Amino acid sequence: MVRSWATTVPQQAEHRMEMEIGIDIGGTFTDAVCRQSNGRLRLLKVPSTPDDPARAVGVALSELLGDGDGAAVRRFLHGTTVATNAILEGNTARVALITTTGFGDVIEIGRMIRSVNYDLILTPQTPVGLIPPERRYEVHGRIGADGAVVEPLDEEGVAEAARQLAAEGVQAVAICFLFSFLNPAHERRAREIIEAECPGVAVSLSSDVDPAIREYERTCATAFDAALKPVMDSYLARIEGIIAKRGIRAPLQVMHSRGGLLGSGEARRRPVRLTLSGPSAAAIGAASVLRQAGFSEGISIDVGGTSADVALISGGAAVLRTDGRIGSFPVRVPTADVVAVAAGGGSIAWIDATGALRVGPRSAGADPGPACYRRGGTMPTVLDASVVLGLVDPVSFAGGHVPLDCAAAEEAIEREIAAPLGIGVQEAALAIHRVINAIMAEAVRQVTVARGTDPRDWPLLPAGGGGGLHAATIAEDLGMGCIVVPSAPGVLAAMGLLEAPLEHDASRGYYRPVHQLAEDVLRADIEELAGRCAAAMTREGVEPAMTETEVVAAASFVGQGHTLDVPVPAECWEPGAAIRDGFIAVHRRAYGHTRDAPVRLVELRVVQRARIPGPPSLRAAGAAEARGGRCAVIGGAMVKAVTIPRIGMADGEMIRGPAIVEQADSTLVVPAGWEVTSHPAHLLMRKVSS
Template structure:
């Protein structure tokens, strides 16, 4: 059987094909088609079949990561959506959550809030009320609900979100409302908070449900179209989509809960890195995915990615388990510009796939990070994408001269070098956000770069942060697509309980956990995954009494007793102290939510082994002229495929492969490992 991974990025669509039996791997990149990403994905599928000489019916597995959900929210191009909520709570989306201390725009005097997810005239109220303790104060008014539906239908909504107050503690009214709406309406996407985010915190729950509704019709259509296209080409194997939590899900689940796709693209690379760390014995790593539009950084601890339950996109708060990824606008296609004070800035605007960087020769005229790396020699115009994609150095120089060098009064090379330094500084700051600001020392981690531009900046970034080791994974330029092959099926389930640990109802706690686990196993049974391949992870959201935010701690296996609850509380106190550098002595700890994650092992890691040692040193295939600081240098250039297991190369060096290259300096040392990775020991500056 052959396994296919497709990752649709902002500039390129990456494709990887793995033969399970021989271990042979093929990869390619094709331009992304922003107007219809499914076209680019289909082009990538056809291209990889041609390159590998494969028949489509030999593909027994397809994993697909996409940015369609993210782009839909950022661009405001989702479905026309109506909201039905409890009378008196119509404006919860407008009131929002109070500004927090960690908001990047807290002190922005010119901050403009994004438009409301649902305009006020499309929000409707229904008479009903569940009290905070689950008691029914006022029954659901079905006649009033019908009136709401008539109004929204007249407004031409394509999707309806239902979010009734206090439904996490008693979902009877919301469940009845959803059943009633679905009986009456069959031409609109309908979703409820109890299906998407059954947790307390009304604004976040409402926002998440509305985002799910906005994404529903288009994402469902995309999943259907991609699946149909693959079938028409001849693919007969199972098709899955990457979720934000790093796990795969079938197309029908995408149609129900598309909100789980918001971080679909970046999650693939982090998932692949976690599996790689497990195989090569690296416990803690920093991942850096530098593609065409952004630089995405994340942490791996004890072979697992950090998971968070809340994310923000365009200032909208969404509660859905996702890999903790920080993204900045510092990708290869990010545009460099000069601000009013004469400083060089990068991003967040990107040249994207169309027209792309100036050097692509597709009409782009503004300088990007890729253009600057090309002028400085860090990107080779003749070997980019294996030589199949010619780069125009003269166009890059023209863009840099016009928009940077002449306004700054410096040479083209100096302007390009400044852009590279700024890009490295921005990436270093992003790494500090997930390490130093959370109580971790980056020097205790290894750095694992991927994405087409990630390795190009890797050694500079590691030296800036004093990270001693860089590990270059196999096929780093398409590593996110590779992640689709190694990912497992993952689903998350949660419920709210809100109880102090001192007087928790143990019977209720164990019953709730059992219900979640039963739902989790049922989902795996439906997918046809054997119980032998299924694992369950249990966690609890905890907080000090009076706090608004929570922290996750592990819940041990087995029946929960008083000792187990005490262990949960102690773990929370330790984690809280490490993260915030203080605790609140004497303040009760309470459990707010229970979570169960179910993992079904379906992924397979492929080891791309290097050549065996033949007794002689690998000879360079040429030399690369690269600007190192104030001087130019001719550096030995190697092909990765020529390197031998166990070989060491002292810097300076350039090692290139199909879609990227890594540059080491004097004092650095490169080692080729038997497991297919390359390790660079970073010397002193």
């Protein structure tokens, strides 16, 4: 077990001090952060428990609280990949689909798009395994494209379907009728019938989950939501039991895909919002650190054991996208716009059939792990290369709890890379780093240069255990001259939980030209959506005065297939005019031109958020540790680098490279020509010469 590495504040300062706890479950480690009311942090990593992820939460709480009273915890925040993993691994509830006659196979037909063009044998491209044909029920009844009832709902048909699915042991039902996003009456009546016929069966309506056009995507989102309800209800109940046992009276709040928090009750009502939340938590953490450092724009790169996640921060917040995917399946929930590449500390280096050096996508993972772990791994990894290059201290790695074997790393690189290429071990290790750095730099280009953004004037924020090892090289490759390093880069997702707002959203579909919608109708709709958000906030115990409201319209020109988001002033008296004019302006900014054509409103979304005030996070106090030095390959050459424990750096202290700044959760390499300055909540690293 990896223990807490942050030095605590003196005991008398901790007495009866309130605290906030954020725990984020990852595939290898579960990260925990405890922030006290004076801003001091305790950081913790414990091994995740895939057989029962909730168990790792209990272990982390025991480590953080010890014999202390959980009543001092005023907020308990949780991020989990349980929902995403349940879909990927097929561990969801037994679910059925009730839909309009003739549309039962929409979930199997999909979009007729192959995710891999040249594979002769394809895995399923649609979630056909989630709802096989025998659990799809078609009923008569039809809503037209204008929202009017074309054919009455066959209520007896719904009741018969309910009786059949109950006999088959179905645990959850997804209801997705044609054009229900314009008129949900049939879906709501069907839910009443099913609840009467099948008490205890979870029901999800497409008009609640994803009220927008495109039947396949809407059906997928609704099916996943229904399939996750029993799973997440059970999981959240276990977490609530764990925190109650520790005496924590604060309500459980969970990270959702937009990067906000939901109370456990709201999370149970629409659990599909909990998918894809992992990247959002890290992006929220990155945005918070950048704001504290005085930057509203930036690029974060979170380098873990198997992958590197690159996210764009703009306007002080993570950039969102609405076309998320889990595997090859669409999940239309807003999530952080993250590009993930198979490049991490555990990425395996190998020689391909042409004799070229490759790194990744295979990873050694946590078990057996890199060769230097001495746990059975024999293939060389990026971490092995970092050890051979002298960038990582084998003794102090992970706070000294995971000693590394440099000889094992050298042996693996010599056998698999150096000897086949006819080069030295150190040269081979440097080549591994150059390849992985090029992969990561290309990922940054994908979210910046490829989308018309020049990264050179933006800061780079490295996170994860490996971010600091590669940050300077990536920045130099991209012409970037500024790097912002969080106080706890290895647990950035858990830190993001502490900074995330409580957030609720509601939406309504239209798919009509704006000029056909009366202004008073649009105002009433916005007010109704805001009221639904406010009601959810009230259930969370949040006063209306604490909230802020955001209104966004998804719009397009009539005839276009895709939309652009248009911000609408919350108190706007003429929202239709604001949507029309705003869309034309947004279209011009996005594409450089516009045209004289009617604007169509596709969807209105209202988001309410409440930011819970908390102290600024400060690194834990501790005695200054001895500084030293060691030889390391930095910038392609062997140099004598000073080694500096980060916990001992004074505020305002500036160090020039070559240097290595070490802390238990990460290592920061400072090449010659760079300088790093210590601040209370971050390090600021700048390039000072070529």
